[in-house]
Amino acid sequence: xxxxxxxxxxxxxxxxxxxSVSASKDSEQSDERYVHKNVGWIKSQLETASGPIPxxxxxxxxxxxxxxFAVRLGIKRMNYAVRPGLYAVGNPNSSSFVFVSANFKLSFxxxxxxxxxxxxxxxxxxxxxxxxxxxxxxxxxxxxxxIRRLEATGLRRVVSHRTLILPQLGAPxxxxxxxxxxxxxxxxxxxxxxxxxxxxxxKGMKASEEMRTVRFNLADRLSLTPLELVLxxxxxxxxxxxxxILDLLGLITFSWKTxxxxxxxxxxxxxxxxxxxxxxxxPAFAWKGWLLGMAWALIVNVEQGLxxxxxxxCAQAWPRAASHFLLLPAISAFLxxxxxxxxxxxxxxxxxxxMKAAVPAILLSAGLGLAFVVALLAGVF
Amino acid sequence: MREHRYLxxxxxxxxxxxxxxxxxxxxxxxxxxxxxxxxxxAWVRDLDLCMECGACSKNCPFAAITVRAGVGCAWAIMxxxxxxxxxxxxx
Numbered sequence: 094x095x096x097x098x099x100x101x102x103x104x105x106x107x108x109x110x111x112x113s114v115s116a117s118k119d120s121e122q123s124d125e126r127y128v129h130k131n132v133g134w135i136k137s138q139l140e141t142a143s144g145p146i147p148x149x150x151x152x153x154x155x156x157x158x159x160x161x162f163a164v165r166l167g168i169k170r171m172n173y174a175v176r177p178g179l180y181a182v183g184n185p186n187s188s189s190f191v192f193v194s195a196n197f198k199l200s201f202x203x204x205x206x207x208x209x210x211x212x213x214x215x216x217x218x219x220x221x222x223x224x225x226x227x228x229x230x231x232x233x234x235x236x237x238x239x240i241r242r243l244e245a246t247g248l249r250r251v252v253s254h255r256t257l258i259l260p261q262l263g264a265p266x267x268x269x270x271x272x273x274x275x276x277x278x279x280x281x282x283x284x285x286x287x288x289x290x291x292x293x294x295x296k297g298m299k300a301s302e303e304m305r306t307v308r309f310n311l312a313d314r315l316s317l318t319p320l321e322l323v324l325x326x327x328x329x330x331x332x333x334x335x336x337x338i339l340d341l342l343g344l345i346t347f348s349w350k351t352x353x354x355x356x357x358x359x360x361x362x363x364x365x366x367x368x369x370x371x372x373x374x375x376p377a378f379a380w381k382g383w384l385l386g387m388a389w390a391l392i393v394n395v396e397q398g399l400x401x402x403x404x405x406x407c408a409q410a411w412p413r414a415a416s417h418f419l420l421l422p423a424i425s426a427f428l429x430x431x432x433x434x435x436x437x438x439x440x441x442x443x444x445x446x447x448m449k450a451a452v453p454a455i456l457l458s459a460g461l462g463l464a465f466v467v468a469l470l471a472g473v474f
Numbered sequence: 475m476r477e478h479r480y481l482x483x484x485x486x487x488x489x490x491x492x493x494x495x496x497x498x499x500x501x502x503x504x505x506x507x508x509x510x511x512x513x514x515x516a517w518v519r520d521l522d523l524c525m526e527c528g529a530c531s532k533n534c535p536f537a538a539i540t541v542r543a544g545v546g547c548a549w550a551i552m553x554x555x556x557x558x559x560x561x562x563x564x565x
Contacts, residue, residue: 230527230545231563264503264529265543282502300502307505309478371477378548434547436478438506440526441544441551441562443481448548 124219127176127196131156134205139181143247148181151209153202161199174222175201179246183212187253190294192283193239193263195220195228200260207287211294214252218242229266236271243276258283258298261305309437314367317435321363325428329359345470354393358421361385362428367435378439379451382429386422393417412465412474419462423455430455485524486542487531491515493538500530500539 129135133154138145164173175196182205190213194204201217208215218238220228228234239257243249259267261282269280284293284304293300333352340347362382366373373381394400399414430451433439468474487508496514501507506523509516509530516538528543544562554562 229529230543261503262505264533265527266532268532269499270533270535282499285505302507305502305505306507376480376482430548434545434549436546438478438523438525439480439546440485440524441542441546442484442486442526444546444548444551446481446484448551 124177127174127222129176134202139185142250143179146179146181146214146251149205149215151182151205153206157198157202161202164199173198175217177217177219177242177245179248179251180205180215180217181213182208182215183210185212185214187251189213189252191216191248191252191257192290193218193257193259195223195225195234195263197222197224197228200224203287204260204290207290211291214248216242216246216248216257225260226262226265229263232266234263235266236268236275239267239272240276243278249277255279256281260287261285261300262307307437309370311368313437314370314435317432318364318367321367321428321432321435322360325359325363329356350397354390354417354421355424357389357393358386358424359428361389361421362425363432366425366429367432370436377447377451378433378436379426379430379447379455383422383426385429386425387418389425390417390421393421409469409474412469416462416465416469419458419465423459423462426451427455427459479522480525480546482522485521485526486540487518487521487524487526488540489516489518490538491517493536495536497535499533499535503529503533505529 133156134150135147136150137148139148160173175198177196190211192204192208192213193216194201196217196219201215204215216239218234219242220233220238223231223233225234249255255278257272257278258281259269262285264282267280269282273279281298282300283290283298284300285307286304289300289304293304336345336347336352339345362385365385366378366382369385370381373384375381375384394414394417395402397413399410399417402410430447433444433447494516496511496516498511498516500509500516501511505527506525508519508521508524510519511517524541525546526541526543528541531537531539531541531543547562550562554560
């Protein structure tokens with residue numbers, strides 16, 4: 094079971110992974126700050142020319158799996174890091190492969206699990222506890238850190254060859270020719286996904302087109318939605334609290350009927366759009382969110398008898414319907430737009446272009462919607 | 475797999491074939507298979523698949539590829555806009 098759930102979390106990067114980890118800005122801090130609370134994954138020590146090297150297990154235990162689950166839910170996002178340095182899997186010697194990994198524990202766990210039956214070395218570099226792709230984008234999974242870590246670990250005394258295998262997604266931060274020029278180590282880019290490593294090694298370090306392509310399938314997308322939802326619901330909790338206080342003060346009437354349209358719009362933006370991403374027409378994320386939010390607003394208004402109803406329930410039917418039509422799609426569109434950061438295929442230029450149109454439209458729609466809500470509360474209608 | 479497509483004609487990726495020596499590293503590192511290699515030269519298969527991650531230009535030893543690298547993340551763009559920064563990155 095735990096293996097299954099691990100497979101489904103193949104996607105290397107989400108912006109959420111990057112954004113919500115408060116990485117230390119000080120690059121000069123020592124590795125001692127990375128404390129291993131549970132070292133069940135270190136099996137033994139291996140004596141080498143550069144001192145004793147920890148040998149790590151290729152089996153993930155329940156602690157590793159529950160830890161990764163907690164990270165996905167946003168419960169345990171700090172300190173989920175591995176101390177940088179050299180590690181061993183199996184029984185490696187001076188001619189064994191060297192794999193480079195980020196020190197985000199999920200990245201490291203995924204790699205060691207896939208190296209079951211392989212004798213090799215893992216060079217963990219300091220990416221401030223952030224996954225490979227995001228760290229490469231920031232440059233912490235980078236040329237300089239690799240060269241520094243090669244020296245710090247004394248890898249050149251441990252192995253006789255001069256080849257490092259890097260995850261392909263580390264490439265945005267690493268200039269392979271620069272590493273070779275300054276350290277003598279040649280870089281081979283391995284596959285995107287750790288699960289393809291054995292196949293890659295078996296083919297003489299050649300990766301197929303498929304192994305070199307980033308995916309964003311349904312399972313990848315859904316594995317990101319709990320975090321999106323948890324991060325958004327924090328704000329929702331605050332909003333509900335404010336509404337409850339207003340209710341207690343007698344200013345508004347707090348009811349499920351007034352709240353659920355907004356919760357639905359949030360779910361449409363945070364879960365609906367990621368799940369249905371390739372099937373909702375149009376390339377822009379905000380547009381996809383707006384469409385889904387509009388469909389939801391339509392359902393809400395019909396369900397509450399505000400439109401298409403022979404006898405509208407109250408005189409306030411049309412302004413309430415209008416507030417839904419203006420606010421709900423704006424909320425979904427905004428949240429869907431933020432999913433661009435979690436996706437694996439949006440470009441900076443593309444998102445800037447999308448936002449130039451979407452942000453003013455969302456603000457206008459939300460502003461008008463809020464005006465209707467305020468007018469309703471003030472008894473204008 | 476070509477199920478996801480983002481906006482067209484937006485990427486800042488530019489490639490100068492004259493500088494290319496056909497080492498093939500750009501083809502290796504691109505996560506969306508933008509580059510191909512034929513007759514000892516790289517060629518652009520599909521520009522609109524580019525996500526501007528910067529892997530190709532960073533790894534081109536001959537500076538044949540340029541791109542304004544950054545993250546395609548609305549949240550990061552808003553944050554850098556608010557802080558008045560030019561660079562768009564996570565966190």
